[in-house]
Amino acid sequence: xxxxxxxxxxxxxxxxxxxxxxxxxxxxxxxxxxxxxxxxxxxxxxxxxxxxxxxxxxxxxxxxxxxxxxxxxxxxxxxxxxxxxxxxxxxxxxxxxxxxxxxxxxxxxxxxxxxxxxxxxxxxxxxxxxxxxxxxxxxxxxxxxxxxxxxxxxxxxxxxxxxxxxxxxxxxxxxxxxxxxxxxxxxxxxxxxxxxxxxxxxxxxxxxxxxxxxxxxxxxxxxxxxxxxxxxxxxxxxxxxxxxxxxxxxxxxxxxxxxxxxxxxxxxxxxxxxxxxxxxxxxxxxxxxxxxx
Amino acid sequence: xxxxxxxxxxxxxxxxxxxxxxxxxxxxxxxxxxxxxxxxxxxxxxxxxxxxxxxxxxxxxxxxxxxxxxxxxxxxxxxxxxxxxxxxxxxxxxxxxxxxxxxxxxxxxxxxxxxxxxxxxxxxxxxxxxxxxxxxxxxxxxxxxxxxxxxxxxxxxxxxxxxxxxxxxxxxxxxxxxxxxxxxxxxxxxxxxxxxxxxxxxxxxxxxxxxxxxxxxxxxxxxxxxxxxxxxxxxxxxxxxxxxxxxxxxxxxxxxxxxxxxxxxxxxxxxxxxxxxxxxxxxxxxxxxxxxxxxxxxxxxxxxxxxxxxxxxxxxxxxxxxxxxxxxxxxxxxxxxxxxxxxxxxxxxxxxxxxxxxxxxxxxxxxxxxxxxxxxxxxxxxxxxxxxxxxxxxxxxxxxxxxx
Numbered sequence: 001x002x003x004x005x006x007x008x009x010x011x012x013x014x015x016x017x018x019x020x021x022x023x024x025x026x027x028x029x030x031x032x033x034x035x036x037x038x039x040x041x042x043x044x045x046x047x048x049x050x051x052x053x054x055x056x057x058x059x060x061x062x063x064x065x066x067x068x069x070x071x072x073x074x075x076x077x078x079x080x081x082x083x084x085x086x087x088x089x090x091x092x093x094x095x096x097x098x099x100x101x102x103x104x105x106x107x108x109x110x111x112x113x114x115x116x117x118x119x120x121x122x123x124x125x126x127x128x129x130x131x132x133x134x135x136x137x138x139x140x141x142x143x144x145x146x147x148x149x150x151x152x153x154x155x156x157x158x159x160x161x162x163x164x165x166x167x168x169x170x171x172x173x174x175x176x177x178x179x180x181x182x183x184x185x186x187x188x189x190x191x192x193x194x195x196x197x198x199x200x201x202x203x204x205x206x207x208x209x210x211x212x213x214x215x216x217x218x219x220x221x222x223x224x225x226x227x228x229x230x231x232x233x234x235x236x237x238x239x240x241x242x243x244x245x246x247x248x249x250x251x252x253x254x255x256x257x258x259x260x261x262x263x264x265x266x267x268x269x270x271x272x273x274x275x276x277x278x279x280x281x282x283x284x285x286x287x288x289x290x291x292x293x
Numbered sequence: 294x295x296x297x298x299x300x301x302x303x304x305x306x307x308x309x310x311x312x313x314x315x316x317x318x319x320x321x322x323x324x325x326x327x328x329x330x331x332x333x334x335x336x337x338x339x340x341x342x343x344x345x346x347x348x349x350x351x352x353x354x355x356x357x358x359x360x361x362x363x364x365x366x367x368x369x370x371x372x373x374x375x376x377x378x379x380x381x382x383x384x385x386x387x388x389x390x391x392x393x394x395x396x397x398x399x400x401x402x403x404x405x406x407x408x409x410x411x412x413x414x415x416x417x418x419x420x421x422x423x424x425x426x427x428x429x430x431x432x433x434x435x436x437x438x439x440x441x442x443x444x445x446x447x448x449x450x451x452x453x454x455x456x457x458x459x460x461x462x463x464x465x466x467x468x469x470x471x472x473x474x475x476x477x478x479x480x481x482x483x484x485x486x487x488x489x490x491x492x493x494x495x496x497x498x499x500x501x502x503x504x505x506x507x508x509x510x511x512x513x514x515x516x517x518x519x520x521x522x523x524x525x526x527x528x529x530x531x532x533x534x535x536x537x538x539x540x541x542x543x544x545x546x547x548x549x550x551x552x553x554x555x556x557x558x559x560x561x562x563x564x565x566x567x568x569x570x571x572x573x574x575x576x577x578x579x580x581x582x583x584x585x586x587x588x589x590x591x592x593x594x595x596x597x598x599x600x601x602x603x604x605x606x607x608x609x610x611x612x613x614x615x616x617x618x619x620x621x622x623x624x625x626x627x628x629x630x631x632x633x634x635x636x637x638x639x640x641x642x643x644x645x646x647x648x649x650x651x652x653x654x655x656x657x658x659x660x661x662x663x664x665x666x667x668x669x670x671x672x673x674x675x676x677x678x679x680x681x682x683x684x685x686x687x688x689x690x691x692x693x694x695x696x697x
Contacts (some may be wrong), residue, residue, distance in 0.1 A: 029461070035461055087659065091663070100662045105660035107655030108479055108651070108654075108659065109655070111649040112645070112646055112649060115649040115652065140463045224593075228592060235462060268473055271470065271472060282462055283459075
């Protein structure tokens with residue numbers, strides 16, 4: 001029982017990290033039709049600079065941790081906004097080129113990070129409390145998982161509020177539904193593009209800092225492996241659906257933990273889940289119906 | 294059947310980008326290289342051009358085949374003179390990567406299939422052959438044939454599943470399959486794949502003329518032969534009825550369906566041929582590098598192939614080969630350059646970016662996508678159009694196509 005509970009909580013924690021990466025990917029794809037390969041670079045830079053900040057401030061202080069989250073968020077948002085402005089904007093309506101540009105940016109950025117920080121993982125630590133465990137019904141649950149889940153929950157709530165309650169949120173939702181209609185109504189969707197990228201980058205930056213605490217290290221290669229799973233989560237949840245991304249991240253995270261523990265085949269199970277979902281529901285669990293051309 | 298698809302291509306010659314079309318449509322449309330008119334298209338004496346192109350190709354192949362016998366120094370490009378193993382190894386790798394890029398061209402350039410799992414088949418070719426040679430004591434030729442069979446089955450099964458969806462979901466399913474393969478290789482089941490270390494080639498069953506540094510030139514010729522064979526098969530497939538059908542599917546799948554043809558089978562054929570050829574490239578890669586590394590199965594390797602094809606120009610066979618050769622050459626030489634005195638003595642602000650080959654290649658790639666649409670092939674096409682070789686009204690695409 002305690003093992004199952006522990007697996008469940010670690011799974012949800014992993015799902016929380018996936019969600020922070022996948023939510024931005026999903027929104028960006030939904031609105032702009034761009035599969036953003038550079039998302040891993042946003043995440044990695046957020047994690048690396050977040051860790052540098054925490055180290056300067058004192059890695060085991062709460063202030064340092066909070067500041068590293070804030071800095072990670074800002075760095076991710078800034079890099080994402082810059083990417084959208086400099087690289088994506090000149091290529092509007094040319095989706096494949098946009099994807100290619102993000103692929104190139106990811107290659108270049110990760111190589112640059114490797115040049116600056118080296119390829120070896122740097123083991124990190126947070127506030128002492130986060131390194132300890134709490135006993136819940138017999139399961140020793142690491143405390144950092146609570147923080148990760150809490151923050152991902154807050155980000156989800158914030159995104160939902162933003163999308164439902166603000167004018168820009170409404171434009172983004174409308175744009176995901178039917179972009180030509182929004183444009184025809186005289187609304188400049190392009191500003192929403194930058195906004196979506198910034199929000200996605202910010203979430204990825206936070207995700208990067210939390211992922212480094214989840215895995216216990218930072219490295220320029222942190223983003224690469226997470227990105228593939230985030231893609232899978234995004235597709236399973238349905239491209240463009242925030243709720244889908246949330247459900248699918250938790251589903252994938254929990255499934256991966258259980259399959260890894262009992263049969264050590266977590267990664268295969270995720271791949272099989274993706275194949276099954278796509279073959280039975282090509283638009284994902286909660287996606288709009290993708291035009292079946 | 295051929296006539297109807299030809300007609301269909303003509304009707305739908307323009308690039309897509311129609312208003313209100315779905316994202317997948319737009320994706321496909323933007324993937325699409327400009328269609329080429331059939332032999333009856335505009336242009337002066339296509340037959341003569343074809344002969345000139347053929348002669349140039351034969352001359353090029355002969356020159357490449359003679360390189361190991363000549364003593365040509367290309368400082369900065371090749372590490373040693375062309376007859377020495379160092380240069381031969383690099384040139385062989387370049388030719389193989391050209392062939393690998395060509396197999397990827399079959400998917401993306403001909404059928405418009407954006408696969409992120411092509412590395413799976415290259416890796417399968419290398420690893421299955423490596424494991425067979427290591428574990429069974431089979432001869433090289435039977436082991437290669439068995440590997441070929443495995444790759445064909447693998448490509449059929451994965452392709453049949455992945456092609457149930459199209460566009461971005463297709464890209465994701467192929468990515469997921471390749472990821473599964475990559476995990477399997479890294480997991481090192483039963484010590485078969487060697488995990489992160491990779492698998493080294495057991496040379497017991499490999500004929501002596503393909504083993505050892507002194508025989509590098511034989512491997513070079515083998516790589517050249519692979520490139521030529523892959524090029525011939527890709528050209529043949531592309532000009533066959535199935536190839537035309539795949540091109541028509543890329544342009545507009547619904548029309549093909551309305552005409553009573555089967556898009557699924559055409560796409561599957563292209564996918565399986567591309568995967569099988571990639572497996573063959575993987576086998577020779579194992580022999581050339583005396584081993585297989587997990588990188589050949591990774592998503593990074595597929596992305597490398599994508600970068601090669603895009604650098605060369607999507608839709609052009611020569612472009613894919615040149616892109617593959619150029620990328621490999623740059624990757625190798627930039628790594629050497631990074632260690633050079635000139636770079637190492639620079640201040641950190643310049644030294645760090647300049648000593649990362651992938652940073653330079655990624656940046657180059659971004660610049661090509663932004664400012665050189667159509668890659669190298671597109672650039673050559675525009676140059677030849679500007680230099681007056683193309684008369685007004687002449688479709689510049691035909692110049693390049695006929696030069697092939």
